[in-house]
Amino acid sequence: GQNIDQPTEMTATEGAIVQINCTYQTSGFNGLFWYQQHAGEAPTFLSYNVLDGLEEKGRFSSFLSRSKGYSYLLLKELQMKDSASYLCAVRVNSGGYQKVTFGTGTKLQVIP
């Protein structure tokens, strides 16, 4: 199976930068996703990394180190609307197909 670890909760200040870490242990790794989920809503896709390095998309960036089983999501210029849960998900090759498993999520609270 896959072990995916993320902090349960984080708090950050509006306008600041926050980094949400995710570590995983798995075999057959084939990509890592970050999703944002507001309370009572479905998860929405933020980023995808399959190679080592940093992917930047506006205020959000995601980093992956495959050798360390480590990823982070970086949120810059935080806004109140960024208060949400952030889910790390790992895709693995499973019997010729691909399976995506989610972590429990990090609940981020942005305060004024």
Place this chain on the structure above:
Amino acid sequence: GAGVSQTPSNKVTEKGKYVELRCDPISGHTALYWYRQSLGQGPEFLIYFQGTGAADDSGLPNDRFFAVRPEGSVSTLKIQRTERGDSAVYLCASSPVVVGRDYGYTFGSGTRLTVV
């Protein structure tokens, strides 16, 4: 449709009853996933379809749960003899064969199942 559609959005049922949850994926998406999410938890994998066949059903908790996708499009998750522990939000997601930097899995809004 433009997105993944799930019906009903809410379902309240009595313990022991049978329920069906429907997922209509984005047209042309070959991969379809069912997840279950309890409050404060991440989505828990249930089953994955590639086309019409269940490629991986290892997440189904027991034999009361079953899912089908007979024509490779709409999928139905079926739960027999529901129990109070089945109460959760059931999420469906779909994707094309290839996902990448700008496109991941698209989730529906979910069905909130409450077993009383």
